[in-house]
Amino acid sequence: MAAKSCHTVDIPKMEEMSEKEIKAIIRITRDAGHHSVMEHASFTFSIEDVSRALTHQLVRHRLASYSQQSQRYVNLEPLEYVTPPTVAGKKEAMEKYREVMEYLEKSYHELVEMGIPLEDARYILPNATHTNIVVTMNARELWNFFTLRTCMKAQWEIRALAYIMLRQVRDVAPTLFEGAGPACLQGPCPEGERECAERVRRGLRGVKR
Numbered sequence: 556m557a558a559k560s561c562h563t564v565d566i567p568k569m570e571e572m573s574e575k576e577i578k579a580i581i582r583i584t585r586d587a588g589h590h591s592v593m594e595h596a597s598f599t600f601s602i603e604d605v606s607r608a609l610t611h612q613l614v615r616h617r618l619a620s621y622s623q624q625s626q627r628y629v630n631l632e633p634l635e636y637v638t639p640p641t642v643a644g645k646k647e648a649m650e651k652y653r654e655v656m657e658y659l660e661k662s663y664h665e666l667v668e669m670g671i672p673l674e675d676a677r678y679i680l681p682n683a684t685h686t687n688i689v690v691t692m693n694a695r696e697l698w699n700f701f702t703l704r705t706c707m708k709a710q711w712e713i714r715a716l717a718y719i720m721l722r723q724v725r726d727v728a729p730t731l732f733e734g735a736g737p738a739c740l741q742g743p744c745p746e747g748e749r750e751c752a753e754r755v756r757r758g759l760r761g762v763k764r
């Protein structure tokens with residue numbers, strides 16, 4: 556509707572536009588680089604039990620809105636945390652990881668018991684700590700997010716999240732996100748390498764393109 560309104564005397568009504576016309580307009584504006592019209596469509600995600608390491612990367616995407624669980628107001632006992640697959644896959648690494656997490660949880664608890672405010676006790680919490688975050692991004696920003704974060708160069712946890720988000724928006728807005736994904740699927744790989752393209756395709760299996 557916003558895209559068509561650039562070329563009409565009156566703002567067109569959505570209900571008077573056919574599915575075929577909507578798809579055509581989305582494709583024409585996208586291919587012409589008239590991407591600001593994509594900013595009128597926004598998507599909100601409720602993201603639970605990801606690590607603080609992930610959200611630290613996520614919030615670098617500046618053209619989005621965020622509401623994150625506060626470590627100043629929420630007592631994080633018991634300490635829930637993300638375990639990277641590389642750690643989970645190695646017995647001795649897993650033992651060390653669990654030992655450190657248990658020590659940190661116990662120490663956090665002791666600090667809180669001593670009357671240390673949550674906002675100060677949290678200084679000892681690790682990057683792995685679970686957090687929840689509600690994120691709203693418009694379609695233009697999501698395209699940029701998918702380009703960067705579905706790439707095999709992106710860190711595994713945020714990449715896994717990006718693929719879930721891509722599948723979800725593709726389900727509800729297939730034309731708007733037609734072709735969205737890593738840079739290597741849109742053109743030349745900016746990293747100058749193509750060896751990971753097959754792994755990217757595997758990651759996108761099941762996503763209509």
Ligand SMILES: Cc1cc2nc3c(=O)[nH]c(=O)nc-3n(C[C@H](O)[C@H](O)[C@H](O)COP(=O)(O)OP(=O)(O)OC[C@H]3O[C@@H](n4cnc5c(N)ncnc54)[C@H](O)[C@@H]3O)c2cc1C
Nearest residue numbers: 612614615616617618619696699700703704706708709710
């Ligand atoms: C594989 C990978 C590795 C990374 N490694 C590091 C690292 O080691 N250290 C580190 O600090 N960060 C790192 N980052 C984060 C990266 O530098 C970006 O901050 C992050 O990906 C957000 O991207 P963005 O700026 O495009 O997104 P957004 O902030 O959402 O911006 C979207 C787009 O808006 C435009 N824009 C936004 N703000 C401005 C502005 N102020 N001026 C001009 N244009 C603007 C740009 O076109 C931008 O692409 C990494 C990211 C990736 C994907």
